[in-house]
Amino acid sequence: MLPPNKLPNPSNNEETDLCSCLENEPINIAKLGLLPGVGQESLVIPYAQKTGLQKKEGRGHDRSTFLKRGLALSSSVVLGTPEDAKHSAECTVTDMSEIVPPEVRPKPAVPAKPTGISSVHGSQGSGVGGQGAGGGSSLLGYIGIDTIIEQMRKKTMKTGFDFNIMVVGTSGLGKSTLVNTLFKSQVSRRSTGWSRDEKIPRTVEIKAVSHVIEEGGVKMKLTVIDTPGFGDQINNENCWDPISKYINEQYEKFLKEEVNIARKKRIPDTRVHCCLYFISPTGHSLRQLDTEFMKNLSRMVNIIPVIAKSDTLTVEEKIEFKQRVRKELEISGIEFYPQKEFDEDMEDKSDNDKIREAMPFAVVGSDKEYQVNGKRVLGRKTPWGVVEVENPIHCEFAQLRDFLIRSHLQDLKEVTHNIHYETYRAKRLNDNGGLHPISTAPSGDTQESNL
Amino acid sequence: MDAIMLQEKLVERLLSPKVRTTRLKDKQYVGFATLPNQVHRKSVKKGFDFTLMVAGESGLGKSTLVNSLFLTDLYKDRKLLNAEERISQTVEIIKHTVDIEEKGVKLKLTIVDTPGFGDAVNNNECWKPITDYIDQQFEQYFRDESGLNRKNILDNRVHCCLYFIAPFGHGLRPVDVEFMKALHEKVNVVPLIAKADCLTPNEIKKLKDRIREEIDKFGIKVYQFPDCDSDEDDEFKQQDKELKESTPFAVIGSNTVVEARGQRVRGRLYPWGIVEVENQSHCDFVKLRNMLIRTHMHDLKDVTCDVHYENYRAQCIQQMTSKLAQDNRMDSPIPILPLPTPDVETEKLIKMKDEELKRMQEMIQKMQQQMHEQDQ
Numbered sequence: 024m025l026p027p028n029k030l031p032n033p034s035n036n037e038e039t040d041l042c043s044c045l046e047n048e049p050i051n052i053a054k055l056g057l058l059p060g061v062g063q064e065s066l067v068i069p070y071a072q073k074t075g076l077q078k079k080e081g082r083g084h085d086r087s088t089f090l091k092r093g094l095a096l097s098s099s100v101v102l103g104t105p106e107d108a109k110h111s112a113e114c115t116v117t118d119m120s121e122i123v124p125p126e127v128r129p130k131p132a133v134p135a136k137p138t139g140i141s142s143v144h145g146s147q148g149s150g151v152g153g154q155g156a157g158g159g160s161s162l163l164g165y166i167g168i169d170t171i172i173e174q175m176r177k178k179t180m181k182t183g184f185d186f187n188i189m190v191v192g193t194s195g196l197g198k199s200t201l202v203n204t205l206f207k208s209q210v211s212r213r214s215t216g217w218s219r220d221e222k223i224p225r226t227v228e229i230k231a232v233s234h235v236i237e238e239g240g241v242k243m244k245l246t247v248i249d250t251p252g253f254g255d256q257i258n259n260e261n262c263w264d265p266i267s268k269y270i271n272e273q274y275e276k277f278l279k280e281e282v283n284i285a286r287k288k289r290i291p292d293t294r295v296h297c298c299l300y301f302i303s304p305t306g307h308s309l310r311q312l313d314t315e316f317m318k319n320l321s322r323m324v325n326i327i328p329v330i331a332k333s334d335t336l337t338v339e340e341k342i343e344f345k346q347r348v349r350k351e352l353e354i355s356g357i358e359f360y361p362q363k364e365f366d367e368d369m370e371d372k373s374d375n376d377k378i379r380e381a382m383p384f385a386v387v388g389s390d391k392e393y394q395v396n397g398k399r400v401l402g403r404k405t406p407w408g409v410v411e412v413e414n415p416i417h418c419e420f421a422q423l424r425d426f427l428i429r430s431h432l433q434d435l436k437e438v439t440h441n442i443h444y445e446t447y448r449a450k451r452l453n454d455n456g457g458l459h460p461i462s463t464a465p466s467g468d469t470q471e472s473n474l
Numbered sequence: 475m476d477a478i479m480l481q482e483k484l485v486e487r488l489l490s491p492k493v494r495t496t497r498l499k500d501k502q503y504v505g506f507a508t509l510p511n512q513v514h515r516k517s518v519k520k521g522f523d524f525t526l527m528v529a530g531e532s533g534l535g536k537s538t539l540v541n542s543l544f545l546t547d548l549y550k551d552r553k554l555l556n557a558e559e560r561i562s563q564t565v566e567i568i569k570h571t572v573d574i575e576e577k578g579v580k581l582k583l584t585i586v587d588t589p590g591f592g593d594a595v596n597n598n599e600c601w602k603p604i605t606d607y608i609d610q611q612f613e614q615y616f617r618d619e620s621g622l623n624r625k626n627i628l629d630n631r632v633h634c635c636l637y638f639i640a641p642f643g644h645g646l647r648p649v650d651v652e653f654m655k656a657l658h659e660k661v662n663v664v665p666l667i668a669k670a671d672c673l674t675p676n677e678i679k680k681l682k683d684r685i686r687e688e689i690d691k692f693g694i695k696v697y698q699f700p701d702c703d704s705d706e707d708d709e710f711k712q713q714d715k716e717l718k719e720s721t722p723f724a725v726i727g728s729n730t731v732v733e734a735r736g737q738r739v740r741g742r743l744y745p746w747g748i749v750e751v752e753n754q755s756h757c758d759f760v761k762l763r764n765m766l767i768r769t770h771m772h773d774l775k776d777v778t779c780d781v782h783y784e785n786y787r788a789q790c791i792q793q794m795t796s797k798l799a800q801d802n803r804m805d806s807p808i809p810i811l812p813l814p815t816p817d818v819e820t821e822k823l824i825k826m827k828d829e830e831l832k833r834m835q836e837m838i839q840k841m842q843q844q845m846h847e848q849d850q
Contacts, residue, residue: 193643194643194644195640195642195643195644196642197642255643255647255648256648257596257598257600257648257652258595258596258597258598259596259597260595303533303640303642304533304672305531305533306533307532307533310593311593311594311595312595315595331642332642334671334672334744334746335641335669335671335672337742337743337744338743338745403674404674405671405674405746405747406675406756407744407746407747407748407749407750407756408744408746408747409746410744411746414745416745417745417746
């Protein structure tokens, strides 16, 4: 039995190295499955390889070698050096049952924030001393349930995943530029700069552009759905109708696929996971069009309001404007993402509260680089200075990006699937008196009618 | 009178020839070159008035700009409405009047504000209250001019309308185009690009070019600077040319004073720098102020009186006479313009004028017929 304070040191090094690794990486899609979820207090990240452990039985194998191997493999993935792996493996010959915590909380493969790792260390110590905070049934030995995270990660890396983001706002608010800046590539249709022949369309159009971007071995099929013409006419009544129609169409498509008898292995997901709504930085308050749109759509899709072109507001104006906007959203009963009602536990609530306090994020987008203090930064050059996009003092772009991509990407998809889509599905099924949904578009699918 | 003339002749003879020639010249000097000074003195005593209208969506910095232009605090305790309160708001017209004095010259400045313009979801005809207001002022002046007591006419006609274009778009939006088209024949429209500190110099240039193109395309007649005479010096011509090429002006306003380069200037403080309102390389505020106040204020008033008001008046009279011709009766001498308190005397006057107009109209018709016959 190993007393808590004598935990192998190289493991500690492993943890800090993980932290530092995270800070240096631009987009952490790759690290999705690597980090233990905060609930998962296992120090060991067993790497279930086909050649390795799965052939052996869950309980019969030698625990020490398993541990050695697990550590070795995990550390080699993180640090990439075989020497470290050997070193760490040698020091951790210990009884597995003492180290593995009793309960592993099921959590989606969301990358934990770096601070989570230090808490792992702390709780690890308590886990060893006695029963951990998890409670529940205590395991008599190590089964390997926690390897599921690793398996999920592997699968995800192979299949890749898709993410659909919609941008809504009046023309000229920098929507396309912001999306390009967020994903650091020319993914938006206006990536070549606006041409003089572009006219404001008479009705709101929906234009979806897909790109596959890859990072760290993870492929993401990113679809950006643009809505030119929104709010640009003189009479903008119900200009959000084409948008809500589009969103419902995507739900309908998914529903049809779901109720098929012969279902596809992986249903292509074209549902809108996130809608970035651009607020014009007037400095006064929300416009009537903004509240109308958000009221109508916040129950259908995750809306994230952002303040566009925020380099037109000074620091005081920004704070005042944000406060006013938040108050108005509250008064109108608009629940933007992250919605309060979907917070699962105290931890979620406190994290999301912090984010909700800081929303709507005041952002500036740019795809041009300038030299500032010897560094090349993305920014906008004006006669009175350079606005740096990734500088947290200048604007909140970095916060938005971290929130959207590094911490809540998977959650956005989940809320869309579990809540918004389910609402739509329930409504559809109810409307048809409990029968299977009759497709609105004429389809020659005789299979559906047999349900 | 003879005695004086005799005296003068004596003096002439006594003085030397040189002096005599100068005296001759003095005699040829009439002295009406002092007229401008006299006008100046009278005007200064009387004071000037100027009515400026500001229009544009809310949140574009109109009030701030007006405060910056005239260095006053016209909008001190303004309560901003939130979105709920604004749902039922229609476009209002609010007038603020302030008397400013500088170096002995008094200016009665009236600012006409148009809150609520372009803020609703459905902005159909949101410019109607504004055009109605302008027409009302013309009507009022027309009536006063035709009245008896013309000494103290109050001139409330709008001399200039500053229209604020949002910098967030890619040029003119449909509501901008419609507004300017509805107003360009009633008032001098000066388009401005508001909140220009969110644009880089490149973007400003592109936007200005685009707006100028669209103004030409849609046939909007914005206020044109008068061409300077050919005998002005080159520097003035150069300035004038620059002024014309930098329309529409990209402006920034500020209510706060910040410390920049050791001086206290009006500006906006950002984490990445300080924008100075009166710095020519930062924005066109100085050009606008010079144009509006220092060089073209009087021209704006003249154009309003000579062009827009005359257009209105001609239209009005035409309507009146066409209606009279239709009716073709004498028992409705009262004009179409309903007077608030019809005087017996004024009615008689108007009746006389009507008859005169009728006669003129008939004459014109006769002449036209004659010409027509001649042609054939």
